Amino acid sequence: MNAKPMSSLRPILSLVCLFIYLAASSPAAYAQAGGEITPKGIVYPRYTDANRPTGPLTIGTTIYNTGQNTHQYWNGSSWTNVSTPGSGPWIINSNDVYLNNNNRVGINTATPTATLEVQGTSFSVSRVHTITSAPATNTYIMPYNGTLATITDSSANILDPGGNGNINGTSNNASHVSIQVLNAIGFRLTFESFDFGNQTNSSDYQLILSTSSDINDESSYLAKLSFLQNTYPNKPFNLNGGFFILHFKALAGAPSVPGFKLRYQALYPVSIPFQPYSEAVGGGLKFNTQVLSFEGNNSRATGQYSTALGFFSRSTNHSSTAIGHQSHASGRYSTAMGAGGNTKGYDYSFSIGGGISPNRAGNDKESQMKMHFEEIRLETGTNGDFTITPTQITTNNSISVFGNNTVNLNGYGFLNRTGPTGIAPSAASVPFSIYASGRIIGSEFNAFSDARHKRLRSRSRGDTDLAQLNRLAVSRYTFIDTVQKGNQEQLGFIAQEVEQAVPEAVSKIVDYIPSVYAMAERVSYDSAAHTLTVRTQQPHGFAAAEDIKVITAQEEHKVRVGTLIDAHTFRLNGWQKATAELFVFGKSVSDFRTVDYNRLFTMGISAIQELSRRVEQLEKENAQLKAQNDELSQMKSDIATLKNLLLKAELPEKSAEK
Incomplete structure (x- = not known):
């Protein structure tokens, strides 16, 4: 016999000594727990959760828990399992679970050939869809996400959940049969062949892919294939994720859908061609031309x-x-x-x-003009829509206005791309592309301002601009025309006052003022002469042949006074229809003043720059004064020091004299 080195026996001797110690120190407790040393092996003390020892215990004390069927050791504070409870072969080693040392796990196989191999007839896994072939001996897996698992059965697959050639597992036929398709990945299938049992006639059937369980809901159809019995269309269906229903439908005059087997195969993306046609349902017209x-x-x-x-x-x-x-x-x-x-x-x-x-809306673009009762819409394909309704204009793109109409103005303010902001104080005929009777509002207003469009004449003088702006009076006011302009209090300027301080910022145009702004007291229409006689409660202040603005319930009218009867009554010629009520707005004036707020704003910038220069100058002067003050303070301190030195020098001399 070969002698074994003593080092190889140390673990065994240590364990034997431990049991000898336990038996000697507490033989009754050890024996009671069933612990013993036999020639066949070591029997650990046996306990349950209810009677196992509690501290204080030596760390490493080991027992066998008969309730959990596992060894446990004392870790200093609690009992800890040495192995996984149960009688199976799985064990826990750190955070890894493995079978033997090949890093492969098998279920229902002792020789796994992959990292994870599962063998069996069927099983259920969360978020995995399965299709069982006929007979039900194989299960094909479609994972919830990731790459579609390979589905192979020779070159295609057989889908026959009933297992006997009938989708519902019976011999009964139906007018149509549906299969639910759960597709969370996105793939395309071609249905390669159909076996409709023993039917021998050639009546038509349809295979329909739909999102609805209602076979009559044609709005939910994604695709529809027609084919003759015992033939295959070899056409693909698109499945791009989601919930689908496959309907097998017998057309009118065909036998009910029998039991069937379906062969299918996954394909790369392809298109589904359909031949369109028109049909008059319930009538006798069908156009395939x-x-x-x-x-x-x-x-x-x-x-x-x-x-x-x-x-x-x-x-x-x-x-x-x-x-x-x-x-x-x-x-x-x-x-x-x-x-x-x-x-x-x-x-x-x-x-x-x-x-x-x-x-x-452009050459050879997909565009059309739709006219409805309440709107006109210009659909410009990829460029967006342009819609005109009685209350608004809507567009998904910008609007460019080309063309203009000449309007006579008696002075106006302007922003021009070829020159500076200014006014034209004298009358002129000016081409306008957009004319608005009210205000224009928007998030921003941009004028052409490129230097290459301008001739620079001079720089504005800030001191002059500041002096002019100091003469302006900011006022709070409301408009007389509350219908068009509202009744909210405004903060701004009065044009006539601005004209006194900054005449360049005021322009004169032709417009209507609310000089009357009241309902007519009486209205009389002469249908034969087509005249309308109007009487106002207050003196109207109109003159013969003067342009005025009046408003009916339907629209506003800019008309000319025909005959001036008295201070309260006037007649309008060429009036076309009777009106029960009339609102008299006022007369037209040629000196309607507008304020160029952009000029005032620009002058404000110039004035701010002037104030900034003045503040900067004052800061410089203040710094100089501060430096001089510091210098004087230092001189004052030096004089005080000299004075103290002189006083100290005089004291000894006075003492000597005494």
């Missing part, structure tokens, strides 16, 4: 997918539509309506009657 033309009134639809309706209407281009007397839709995807409507070869255009030019 590319051209629809009702002839007999000399109408002609010669373009592909075109339509012509009406006397001498013409649709001569792709997908064009002409409706009405001598309408002509000559552009692709164009529509001409009404007498003489003509799209004049423009694509995606829309024209309404009378030879009106086509309304479109």
